[in-house]
Amino acid sequence: MKLFGIFFxxxxxxNILLIRFIALCSFFGVSTKIGTxxxxxxxxIFVMTISSAISWVVYHFILAPFHLEFxxxxxxxxxxASLVQLEELYLKKMIPALYRAMGIYLPLITTNCAxxxxxxxxxxxxxxxxxxxxxxxxxSSGFSLAIILFxxxxxxxxxxxxxxxxxxxxxxxxxxxxxxxxxxxxxxxFGL
Amino acid sequence: MNLWKxxxxxxxxxxxxxxxxxGLCPVLAVSNNATNALGMSIAVAFVLICxxxxxxxxxxxxxxxxxxxxxxxxxxxxxxxCDYVMHAYAPELYQALxxxxxxxxxxxxxxxxxxxxxxxxxxxxxxxxGAGMSLGFLLALVSxxxxxxxxxxxxxxxxxxxxxxxxxxxxxxxxxxxxxIGCIMALLNRMEKKVL
Numbered sequence: 254m255k256l257f258g259i260f261f262x263x264x265x266x267x268n269i270l271l272i273r274f275i276a277l278c279s280f281f282g283v284s285t286k287i288g289t290x291x292x293x294x295x296x297x298i299f300v301m302t303i304s305s306a307i308s309w310v311v312y313h314f315i316l317a318p319f320h321l322e323f324x325x326x327x328x329x330x331x332x333x334a335s336l337v338q339l340e341e342l343y344l345k346k347m348i349p350a351l352y353r354a355m356g357i358y359l360p361l362i363t364t365n366c367a368x369x370x371x372x373x374x375x376x377x378x379x380x381x382x383x384x385x386x387x388x389x390x391x392x393s394s395g396f397s398l399a400i401i402l403f404x405x406x407x408x409x410x411x412x413x414x415x416x417x418x419x420x421x422x423x424x425x426x427x428x429x430x431x432x433x434x435x436x437x438x439x440x441x442x443f444g445l
Numbered sequence: 446m447n448l449w450k451x452x453x454x455x456x457x458x459x460x461x462x463x464x465x466x467x468g469l470c471p472v473l474a475v476s477n478n479a480t481n482a483l484g485m486s487i488a489v490a491f492v493l494i495c496x497x498x499x500x501x502x503x504x505x506x507x508x509x510x511x512x513x514x515x516x517x518x519x520x521x522x523x524x525x526x527c528d529y530v531m532h533a534y535a536p537e538l539y540q541a542l543x544x545x546x547x548x549x550x551x552x553x554x555x556x557x558x559x560x561x562x563x564x565x566x567x568x569x570x571x572x573x574x575g576a577g578m579s580l581g582f583l584l585a586l587v588s589x590x591x592x593x594x595x596x597x598x599x600x601x602x603x604x605x606x607x608x609x610x611x612x613x614x615x616x617x618x619x620x621x622x623x624x625x626i627g628c629i630m631a632l633l634n635r636m637e638k639k640v641l
Binding site: 275276277278281323324325326330365366377419424429430433437 | 521551623631635
Protein backbone atom coordinates (compact mmCIF):
# COMPACT_ATOMS: atom_id res chain seq x y z
CA MET A 254 0.00 0.00 0.00
CA LYS A 255 2.86 2.33 0.82
CA LEU A 256 4.47 1.61 -2.54
CA PHE A 257 1.19 2.30 -4.31
CA GLY A 258 0.94 5.59 -2.43
CA ILE A 259 4.44 6.60 -3.50
CA PHE A 260 3.67 5.75 -7.12
CA PHE A 261 0.34 7.55 -7.16
CA UNK A 262 1.67 10.66 -5.44
CA UNK A 263 4.54 10.90 -7.93
CA UNK A 264 2.31 10.12 -10.92
CA UNK A 265 -0.62 12.50 -10.42
CA UNK A 266 -0.72 14.43 -7.16
CA UNK A 267 2.79 15.89 -7.31
CA ASN A 268 3.04 15.69 -11.10
CA ILE A 269 6.59 16.72 -11.86
CA LEU A 270 5.71 19.06 -14.73
CA LEU A 271 2.43 20.66 -13.76
CA ILE A 272 2.67 20.81 -9.96
CA ARG A 273 6.39 20.68 -9.13
CA PHE A 274 7.58 22.73 -12.16
CA ILE A 275 10.65 20.64 -12.90
CA ALA A 276 11.86 20.01 -16.48
CA LEU A 277 9.72 22.74 -18.02
CA CYS A 278 12.22 23.52 -20.79
CA SER A 279 11.56 20.16 -22.42
CA PHE A 280 7.85 20.44 -21.64
CA PHE A 281 7.53 23.54 -23.80
CA GLY A 282 10.37 22.67 -26.18
CA VAL A 283 9.43 19.24 -27.52
CA SER A 284 5.66 19.27 -27.11
CA THR A 285 4.80 20.89 -30.45
CA LYS A 286 4.34 17.48 -32.14
CA ILE A 287 2.87 14.26 -30.74
CA GLY A 288 5.62 12.11 -32.24
CA THR A 289 8.48 14.00 -30.61
CA UNK A 290 6.76 14.08 -27.25
CA UNK A 291 6.24 10.30 -27.30
CA UNK A 292 9.92 9.77 -28.17
CA UNK A 293 10.96 12.08 -25.34
CA UNK A 294 8.67 10.30 -22.86
CA UNK A 295 10.16 6.89 -23.55
CA UNK A 296 13.69 8.24 -23.33
CA UNK A 297 12.87 9.87 -19.96
CA ILE A 298 11.26 6.71 -18.53
CA PHE A 299 14.28 4.66 -19.59
CA VAL A 300 17.01 7.03 -18.39
CA MET A 301 15.30 8.12 -15.18
CA THR A 302 14.77 4.60 -13.88
CA ILE A 303 18.35 3.53 -14.54
CA SER A 304 19.98 6.74 -13.36
CA SER A 305 18.03 6.91 -10.11
CA ALA A 306 19.06 3.31 -9.36
CA ILE A 307 22.72 4.14 -10.00
CA SER A 308 22.68 7.39 -8.06
CA TRP A 309 20.98 5.70 -5.07
CA VAL A 310 23.76 3.10 -5.01
CA VAL A 311 26.48 5.76 -5.41
CA TYR A 312 25.06 7.87 -2.60
CA HIS A 313 24.45 5.08 -0.08
CA PHE A 314 27.53 2.94 -0.74
CA ILE A 315 30.18 5.49 -1.75
CA LEU A 316 29.31 9.00 -0.57
CA ALA A 317 27.57 8.29 2.75
CA PRO A 318 30.15 5.83 4.25
CA PHE A 319 32.98 8.29 3.58
CA HIS A 320 30.98 11.38 4.68
CA LEU A 321 31.29 12.98 1.26
CA GLU A 322 27.65 14.12 1.06
CA PHE A 323 28.75 17.64 0.10
CA UNK A 324 30.00 16.27 -3.21
CA UNK A 325 26.60 14.94 -4.24
CA UNK A 326 25.77 17.73 -6.71
CA UNK A 327 28.97 17.28 -8.69
CA UNK A 328 28.99 13.49 -8.43
CA UNK A 329 25.37 13.03 -9.50
CA UNK A 330 25.58 15.24 -12.54
CA UNK A 331 28.76 13.56 -13.74
CA UNK A 332 27.31 10.09 -13.08
CA UNK A 333 24.18 10.91 -15.04
CA ALA A 334 26.06 12.49 -17.94
CA SER A 335 28.40 9.54 -18.34
CA LEU A 336 25.55 7.07 -17.85
CA VAL A 337 23.60 8.63 -20.70
CA GLN A 338 26.66 8.30 -22.96
CA LEU A 339 27.04 4.64 -22.01
CA GLU A 340 23.36 3.93 -22.58
CA GLU A 341 23.58 5.58 -25.98
CA LEU A 342 26.53 3.41 -27.01
CA TYR A 343 24.87 0.26 -25.68
CA LEU A 344 21.55 0.91 -27.42
CA LYS A 345 23.25 1.79 -30.71
CA LYS A 346 25.06 -1.55 -30.69
CA MET A 347 22.51 -3.90 -29.12
CA ILE A 348 19.00 -2.54 -29.80
CA PRO A 349 19.27 -0.30 -32.88
CA ALA A 350 15.48 -0.06 -33.35
CA LEU A 351 15.02 1.48 -29.89
CA TYR A 352 18.02 3.73 -30.51
CA ARG A 353 16.46 5.07 -33.69
CA ALA A 354 13.15 5.67 -31.93
CA MET A 355 14.78 7.70 -29.13
CA GLY A 356 17.25 9.38 -31.49
CA ILE A 357 18.28 12.84 -30.46
CA TYR A 358 16.38 12.81 -27.17
CA LEU A 359 18.91 10.68 -25.31
CA PRO A 360 21.74 13.28 -25.22
CA LEU A 361 19.22 16.06 -24.53
CA ILE A 362 18.20 14.29 -21.35
CA THR A 363 21.56 14.93 -19.71
CA THR A 364 20.48 18.49 -19.00
CA ASN A 365 16.91 17.54 -18.14
CA CYS A 366 16.54 18.67 -14.56
CA ALA A 367 13.89 16.02 -13.82
CA UNK A 368 16.52 13.27 -13.83
CA UNK A 369 18.74 15.07 -11.34
CA UNK A 370 15.78 16.21 -9.24
CA UNK A 371 14.51 12.66 -8.81
CA UNK A 372 17.95 11.54 -7.67
CA UNK A 373 18.00 14.34 -5.04
CA UNK A 374 14.39 13.92 -3.94
CA UNK A 375 14.66 10.15 -3.46
CA UNK A 376 17.49 10.87 -1.01
CA UNK A 377 15.76 13.79 0.69
CA UNK A 378 12.67 11.62 1.26
CA UNK A 379 14.91 8.85 2.70
CA UNK A 380 13.50 6.15 0.39
CA UNK A 381 15.00 2.67 0.36
CA UNK A 382 16.05 1.14 -2.95
CA UNK A 383 12.69 -0.38 -3.92
CA UNK A 384 10.78 2.75 -2.94
CA UNK A 385 13.10 4.98 -4.93
CA UNK A 386 12.63 2.75 -7.98
CA UNK A 387 8.83 2.96 -7.68
CA UNK A 388 9.13 6.70 -7.14
CA UNK A 389 11.18 7.23 -10.28
CA UNK A 390 8.81 5.09 -12.37
CA UNK A 391 5.88 7.13 -11.04
CA UNK A 392 7.59 10.44 -11.78
CA SER A 393 8.54 9.46 -15.31
CA SER A 394 5.04 8.12 -16.07
CA GLY A 395 3.61 11.40 -14.81
CA PHE A 396 6.04 13.27 -17.08
CA SER A 397 4.89 11.19 -20.07
CA LEU A 398 1.20 11.63 -19.29
CA ALA A 399 1.46 15.40 -19.00
CA ILE A 400 3.70 15.96 -22.03
CA ILE A 401 1.68 13.72 -24.37
CA LEU A 402 -1.65 15.30 -23.36
CA PHE A 403 -0.11 18.75 -23.79
CA UNK A 404 1.17 17.84 -27.27
CA UNK A 405 -2.32 16.74 -28.35
CA UNK A 406 -3.77 20.05 -27.16
CA UNK A 407 -1.04 22.09 -28.87
CA UNK A 408 -1.57 20.32 -32.20
CA UNK A 409 -5.26 21.25 -32.09
CA UNK A 410 -4.40 24.76 -30.95
CA UNK A 411 -2.30 25.42 -34.07
CA UNK A 412 -5.57 25.74 -36.01
CA UNK A 413 -7.48 27.80 -33.44
CA UNK A 414 -8.03 31.56 -33.76
CA UNK A 415 -5.90 33.03 -30.95
CA UNK A 416 -5.54 36.76 -30.10
CA UNK A 417 -2.43 38.10 -31.82
CA UNK A 418 -0.41 38.92 -28.69
CA UNK A 419 -1.08 35.53 -27.18
CA UNK A 420 0.17 33.53 -30.16
CA UNK A 421 3.04 31.14 -29.54
CA UNK A 422 4.33 30.76 -26.00
CA UNK A 423 1.82 32.90 -24.04
CA UNK A 424 -1.15 30.73 -25.03
CA UNK A 425 0.89 27.61 -24.31
CA UNK A 426 1.39 28.87 -20.74
CA UNK A 427 -2.33 29.58 -20.32
CA UNK A 428 -3.09 26.04 -21.55
CA UNK A 429 -0.58 24.63 -19.09
CA UNK A 430 -2.31 26.63 -16.34
CA UNK A 431 -5.65 24.98 -17.13
CA UNK A 432 -4.03 21.52 -17.16
CA UNK A 433 -2.31 22.27 -13.89
CA UNK A 434 -5.67 23.30 -12.41
CA UNK A 435 -7.08 19.93 -13.44
CA UNK A 436 -4.17 18.07 -11.84
CA UNK A 437 -4.62 20.11 -8.66
CA UNK A 438 -7.97 18.33 -8.35
CA UNK A 439 -6.16 15.08 -7.53
CA UNK A 440 -4.65 16.46 -4.32
CA UNK A 441 -6.03 14.82 -1.22
CA UNK A 442 -6.92 11.53 -2.95
CA PHE A 443 -6.26 8.43 -0.80
CA GLY A 444 -5.33 10.78 2.02
CA LEU A 445 -2.05 11.69 0.33
CA MET B 446 30.15 51.04 -25.70
CA ASN B 447 30.67 47.38 -26.41
CA LEU B 448 30.96 46.70 -22.69
CA TRP B 449 27.65 48.45 -22.04
CA LYS B 450 26.03 46.33 -24.75
CA UNK B 451 27.34 43.16 -23.10
CA UNK B 452 25.71 44.26 -19.88
CA UNK B 453 22.41 45.59 -21.19
CA UNK B 454 21.40 42.94 -23.69
CA UNK B 455 20.44 40.47 -20.98
CA UNK B 456 18.06 42.84 -19.24
CA UNK B 457 15.20 43.17 -21.74
CA UNK B 458 16.22 42.36 -25.29
CA UNK B 459 17.63 38.92 -24.54
CA UNK B 460 15.95 38.44 -21.19
CA UNK B 461 16.71 34.80 -20.36
CA UNK B 462 13.28 34.01 -18.97
CA UNK B 463 10.83 36.05 -21.00
CA UNK B 464 12.66 36.12 -24.33
CA UNK B 465 14.95 33.10 -24.57
CA UNK B 466 12.62 30.83 -22.57
CA UNK B 467 15.42 29.17 -20.62
CA GLY B 468 15.76 28.53 -16.90
CA LEU B 469 12.01 28.35 -16.46
CA CYS B 470 11.74 25.74 -13.71
CA PRO B 471 12.91 27.85 -10.73
CA VAL B 472 11.05 30.90 -12.07
CA LEU B 473 7.68 29.22 -11.85
CA ALA B 474 8.36 27.15 -8.77
CA VAL B 475 9.75 29.69 -6.29
CA SER B 476 7.80 32.79 -7.39
CA ASN B 477 4.87 32.18 -5.03
CA ASN B 478 6.07 35.11 -2.94
CA ALA B 479 8.44 37.98 -3.60
CA THR B 480 10.92 37.10 -0.83
CA ASN B 481 11.60 33.60 -2.20
CA ALA B 482 11.91 35.05 -5.69
CA LEU B 483 14.53 37.55 -4.51
CA GLY B 484 16.50 34.86 -2.64
CA MET B 485 16.51 32.55 -5.63
CA SER B 486 17.66 35.26 -8.03
CA ILE B 487 20.52 36.24 -5.71
CA ALA B 488 21.65 32.60 -5.59
CA VAL B 489 21.49 32.30 -9.39
CA ALA B 490 23.31 35.63 -9.82
CA PHE B 491 26.14 34.47 -7.54
CA VAL B 492 26.62 31.20 -9.42
CA LEU B 493 26.24 32.79 -12.86
CA ILE B 494 28.70 35.64 -12.30
CA CYS B 495 31.33 33.48 -10.56
CA UNK B 496 31.18 30.66 -13.11
CA UNK B 497 31.27 33.12 -16.02
CA UNK B 498 34.43 34.73 -14.58
CA UNK B 499 36.20 31.43 -13.93
CA UNK B 500 35.31 30.02 -17.34
CA UNK B 501 36.61 33.21 -19.01
CA UNK B 502 39.82 33.06 -16.92
CA UNK B 503 40.71 29.50 -17.89
CA UNK B 504 39.36 29.59 -21.45
CA UNK B 505 42.88 29.59 -23.00
CA UNK B 506 43.94 26.40 -21.19
CA UNK B 507 40.64 24.51 -21.54
CA UNK B 508 40.77 21.76 -24.20
CA UNK B 509 37.80 22.10 -26.56
CA UNK B 510 36.75 18.45 -26.48
CA UNK B 511 36.13 18.25 -22.74
CA UNK B 512 34.96 21.80 -22.10
CA UNK B 513 31.40 20.85 -21.12
CA UNK B 514 32.40 18.53 -18.23
CA UNK B 515 34.84 21.20 -17.03
CA UNK B 516 32.10 23.85 -17.08
CA UNK B 517 29.81 21.51 -15.16
CA UNK B 518 32.41 20.92 -12.46
CA UNK B 519 33.02 24.68 -12.10
CA UNK B 520 29.29 25.35 -11.88
CA UNK B 521 28.62 22.56 -9.40
CA UNK B 522 31.42 23.85 -7.16
CA UNK B 523 29.72 27.24 -6.88
CA UNK B 524 26.31 25.64 -6.47
CA UNK B 525 27.56 23.53 -3.56
CA UNK B 526 29.07 26.64 -1.93
CA CYS B 527 25.79 28.49 -2.37
CA ASP B 528 23.85 25.49 -1.01
CA TYR B 529 25.88 25.30 2.19
CA VAL B 530 26.06 29.07 2.81
CA MET B 531 22.30 29.34 2.41
CA HIS B 532 21.74 26.34 4.66
CA ALA B 533 23.85 27.95 7.39
CA TYR B 534 22.76 31.59 7.24
CA ALA B 535 19.23 31.54 5.79
CA PRO B 536 17.65 28.23 6.88
CA GLU B 537 14.07 29.40 6.30
CA LEU B 538 14.78 30.47 2.74
CA TYR B 539 16.67 27.21 2.19
CA GLN B 540 13.64 25.27 3.39
CA ALA B 541 11.34 27.22 1.08
CA LEU B 542 13.52 26.83 -2.02
CA UNK B 543 14.13 23.13 -1.34
CA UNK B 544 15.45 21.03 -4.20
CA UNK B 545 15.72 24.06 -6.49
CA UNK B 546 18.99 25.17 -4.88
CA UNK B 547 21.01 22.11 -5.98
CA UNK B 548 19.09 22.18 -9.27
CA UNK B 549 20.77 25.49 -10.17
CA UNK B 550 23.52 23.26 -11.56
CA UNK B 551 21.33 22.20 -14.50
CA UNK B 552 19.88 25.66 -15.03
CA UNK B 553 20.25 26.20 -18.77
CA UNK B 554 21.07 29.91 -18.33
CA UNK B 555 24.36 29.21 -16.57
CA UNK B 556 25.75 26.49 -18.84
CA UNK B 557 24.37 28.38 -21.84
CA UNK B 558 26.21 31.60 -20.99
CA UNK B 559 29.43 29.71 -20.19
CA UNK B 560 29.32 27.97 -23.57
CA UNK B 561 27.97 30.81 -25.73
CA UNK B 562 29.72 33.80 -24.17
CA UNK B 563 32.28 33.32 -21.42
CA UNK B 564 34.27 30.68 -23.31
CA UNK B 565 34.93 33.15 -26.14
CA UNK B 566 35.39 36.47 -24.32
CA UNK B 567 37.78 38.12 -21.82
CA UNK B 568 36.94 38.21 -18.13
CA UNK B 569 35.58 41.78 -17.94
CA UNK B 570 33.06 41.16 -20.74
CA UNK B 571 32.11 37.82 -19.21
CA UNK B 572 31.56 39.45 -15.82
CA UNK B 573 29.32 42.15 -17.33
CA UNK B 574 27.40 39.57 -19.37
CA GLY B 575 26.82 37.52 -16.22
CA ALA B 576 25.70 40.59 -14.29
CA GLY B 577 23.31 41.67 -17.06
CA MET B 578 21.78 38.23 -17.44
CA SER B 579 21.37 37.95 -13.66
CA LEU B 580 19.66 41.32 -13.55
CA GLY B 581 17.29 40.24 -16.32
CA PHE B 582 16.56 37.02 -14.44
CA LEU B 583 16.00 38.96 -11.20
CA LEU B 584 13.61 41.42 -12.88
CA ALA B 585 11.55 38.63 -14.45
CA LEU B 586 11.47 36.50 -11.30
CA VAL B 587 10.70 39.32 -8.86
CA SER B 588 7.99 40.82 -11.08
CA UNK B 589 6.26 37.44 -11.33
CA UNK B 590 6.72 36.96 -7.57
CA UNK B 591 5.22 40.38 -6.74
CA UNK B 592 2.19 39.86 -9.02
CA UNK B 593 1.49 36.42 -7.56
CA UNK B 594 1.95 37.52 -3.95
CA UNK B 595 -0.27 40.61 -4.31
CA UNK B 596 -3.08 38.75 -6.06
CA UNK B 597 -2.74 35.49 -4.15
CA UNK B 598 -1.94 36.52 -0.58
CA UNK B 599 -2.63 40.27 -0.53
CA UNK B 600 0.89 41.29 0.50
CA UNK B 601 4.28 42.37 -0.90
CA UNK B 602 7.52 41.00 0.61
CA UNK B 603 5.39 39.82 3.54
CA UNK B 604 3.89 43.29 4.20
CA UNK B 605 0.08 42.95 4.06
CA UNK B 606 -1.74 45.28 1.65
CA UNK B 607 -5.34 44.17 2.08
CA UNK B 608 -7.33 41.47 3.82
CA UNK B 609 -6.19 37.99 2.94
CA UNK B 610 -9.68 36.55 2.59
CA UNK B 611 -10.45 38.59 -0.54
CA UNK B 612 -7.24 37.41 -2.25
CA UNK B 613 -7.41 34.76 -4.99
CA UNK B 614 -5.55 31.79 -3.52
CA UNK B 615 -5.25 30.22 -6.97
CA UNK B 616 -2.46 32.69 -7.79
CA UNK B 617 -0.06 31.24 -5.21
CA UNK B 618 -0.93 27.69 -6.26
CA UNK B 619 0.83 26.15 -9.30
CA UNK B 620 -1.70 27.28 -11.99
CA UNK B 621 -1.19 30.92 -10.96
CA UNK B 622 2.45 30.75 -12.05
CA UNK B 623 1.54 29.65 -15.56
CA UNK B 624 -1.20 32.30 -15.87
CA UNK B 625 1.10 35.11 -14.65
CA ILE B 626 4.02 34.31 -16.93
CA GLY B 627 1.69 33.82 -19.92
CA CYS B 628 0.12 37.24 -19.39
CA ILE B 629 3.50 38.97 -18.87
CA MET B 630 4.79 37.47 -22.12
CA ALA B 631 1.68 38.56 -24.00
CA LEU B 632 2.14 42.06 -22.58
CA LEU B 633 5.78 42.14 -23.75
CA ASN B 634 4.66 41.00 -27.22
CA ARG B 635 2.16 43.83 -27.32
CA MET B 636 4.70 46.43 -26.21
CA GLU B 637 7.12 45.28 -28.88
CA LYS B 638 4.48 45.50 -31.62
CA LYS B 639 3.76 49.08 -30.57
CA VAL B 640 7.41 50.15 -30.67
CA LEU B 641 7.97 48.70 -34.13
